[in-house]
Amino acid sequence: MTLSAPDTSTSVHSGEGLDAPVTADVLVAGAGAAGLSAALALAKAGFSVVCVGYTDRRANGRTVALFETSLRFYKSLGLWERFRGKTAPLQRISMIDATGARFKAPSVAFAAAEIGFSAFGENIENNVLVDGLVAAVNETPGIRLVEALLSDIRFEHDAVIAVTDAGQRIEAKLVAAADGRGSLSRAKAGIGARSWTYPQTALTALLSHARPHRNISTEFHTRSGPCTLVPLRPLPDAPHRSSLVWLMSAEDADRRRALDPEALAREVEIQVDHLLGAMAIDGPSGFFPMAGMSVDRLYAHRVALIGEAAHVFPPLAAQGLNLSLRDSAALVEALEDAREQGKDIGERQTLKAYANARKGDISLRTNGVDILNRSLLSDFIPVDVARGAGMFAFLMIGPLRRALMREGILTHGSLPRLMQPRPRRRSLTSGAGAQH
Ligand SMILES: Cc1cc2nc3c(=O)[nH]c(=O)nc-3n(C[C@H](O)[C@H](O)[C@H](O)COP(=O)(O)OP(=O)(O)OC[C@H]3O[C@@H](n4cnc5c(N)ncnc54)[C@H](O)[C@@H]3O)c2cc1C
Numbered sequence: 001m002t003l004s005a006p007d008t009s010t011s012v013h014s015g016e017g018l019d020a021p022v023t024a025d026v027l028v029a030g031a032g033a034a035g036l037s038a039a040l041a042l043a044k045a046g047f048s049v050v051c052v053g054y055t056d057r058r059a060n061g062r063t064v065a066l067f068e069t070s071l072r073f074y075k076s077l078g079l080w081e082r083f084r085g086k087t088a089p090l091q092r093i094s095m096i097d098a099t100g101a102r103f104k105a106p107s108v109a110f111a112a113a114e115i116g117f118s119a120f121g122e123n124i125e126n127n128v129l130v131d132g133l134v135a136a137v138n139e140t141p142g143i144r145l146v147e148a149l150l151s152d153i154r155f156e157h158d159a160v161i162a163v164t165d166a167g168q169r170i171e172a173k174l175v176a177a178a179d180g181r182g183s184l185s186r187a188k189a190g191i192g193a194r195s196w197t198y199p200q201t202a203l204t205a206l207l208s209h210a211r212p213h214r215n216i217s218t219e220f221h222t223r224s225g226p227c228t229l230v231p232l233r234p235l236p237d238a239p240h241r242s243s244l245v246w247l248m249s250a251e252d253a254d255r256r257r258a259l260d261p262e263a264l265a266r267e268v269e270i271q272v273d274h275l276l277g278a279m280a281i282d283g284p285s286g287f288f289p290m291a292g293m294s295v296d297r298l299y300a301h302r303v304a305l306i307g308e309a310a311h312v313f314p315p316l317a318a319q320g321l322n323l324s325l326r327d328s329a330a331l332v333e334a335l336e337d338a339r340e341q342g343k344d345i346g347e348r349q350t351l352k353a354y355a356n357a358r359k360g361d362i363s364l365r366t367n368g369v370d371i372l373n374r375s376l377l378s379d380f381i382p383v384d385v386a387r388g389a390g391m392f393a394f395l396m397i398g399p400l401r402r403a404l405m406r407e408g409i410l411t412h413g414s415l416p417r418l419m420q421p422r423p424r425r426r427s428l429t430s431g432a433g434a435q436h
Helices: 033-044 068-076 126-139 184-188 250-257 261-271 320-340 348-377 381-396 398-409
Strands: 022-029 049-052 063-067 088-090 092-097 108-111 121-125 143-147 150-155 160-164 169-177 193-209 216-222 225-232 241-248 279-295 303-305
Touching: 022 033, 022 143, 022 160, 033 049, 033 068, 033 126, 033 143, 033 169, 033 320, 049 169, 063 068, 063 126, 063 225, 063 320, 068 121, 068 320, 088 225, 121 126, 121 225, 126 143, 150 184, 169 184, 169 320, 184 303, 193 225, 193 250, 193 261, 193 348, 225 348, 241 250, 241 261, 250 279, 261 279, 279 348, 303 320, 303 348, 320 348
Parallel strands: 022 049, 022 169, 049 143, 092 216, 169 303
Antiparallel strands: 063 121, 088 121, 092 108, 150 160, 160 169, 193 241, 193 279, 216 225, 225 241
């Protein structure tokens, strides 16, 4: 089956032009940060792309800390310029034990300079990131964004046939499934998933405060999970700003949801021990019940899972989207390699190479975050002692601390080409959509 490049007039709203099927090399299911980023990386590698999903650009107090590999990814794709001036660097990360445990863990500070980086990464409002990605998608030849939901997906021998809820038919060689934790693509491909919940809700908010954050992200480890302040860029009328991710019980979240912004700001100030002085809440807050999910496999015939369709865990240590971008970079690489060897991009061997490149990183992050989170929730004394001993080791043993910092922002395995310090430009050989 030969697939043509999508019409590059980009955004389509559900209901338009339903007669002709849209065809592309890759159907990206989902238009969250992971799906949009994958669509851009695939199109810039010369694959024609149809991206289907609703973009969520509501402000909900949520930000995303993008680490070094993610910054390299966006820089390699020529996207980072869009976000310049909209981010704040994270130069230090400070962890403070506020569990009230009998064996209190020592406070530990990690400095990016200690491992030769000027910053661990950059923090940006989620909606600002998604806005920039949507603008880039609309300007990038070779991508068509369809604002709709997929209602059906069929995996045929040599193609994927999908239909949106508006009746638009889409044909592609492969689905890059970024349709989130309840992924339809995953279910239709028969890939099993195991989900679990945590007794926590994350409250997110943007804060302005009296004292500067000095580019330090501070995590207070409480018995209900971390309460983290992450630096944000200044605004003309608010020179000192941070974002808040505060994990708490569902009951506390319900109570705080009912507070007015002034009362909520007072509770944050107390929780963070008045570290940044008087605070005010800027804009709406968000409340996210905490869950985890892992999948049996990362691929099946003509489908590769990326982002939260492939892994879900609580927002500790800011790993989620960073991991998702590594999925995208690895998928692009596997498809480029297949194309170079004249192989079908949707065939098993191609997708197996993708899965092999990703499974170690994904399992390490999912398990690491789970253990860290549960160690805070437990008031079992041996667990407190082990956590305290771990923090003490990170405080005292420089090589261990530096290894943890490197692992947090890079990965121990080899990085995909798009994330290497100086990405090699690859020649484009695919016909469809190769317009860059
Ligand atoms: C409070 C909080 C703080 C976080 N902080 C960080 C951080 O600092 N650093 C970090 O790296 N990560 C962070 N994360 C994680 C990160 O935000 C997520 O990993 C990321 O947003 C998930 O993106 P996604 O695109 O995979 O999923 P989603 O954002 O859930 O997107 C899924 C998309 O699929 C679409 N969809 C669903 N069903 C269909 C269908 N049938 N057809 C078509 N489309 C469909 C949806 O409409 C949506 O567009 C945080 C998460 C939370 C909750």
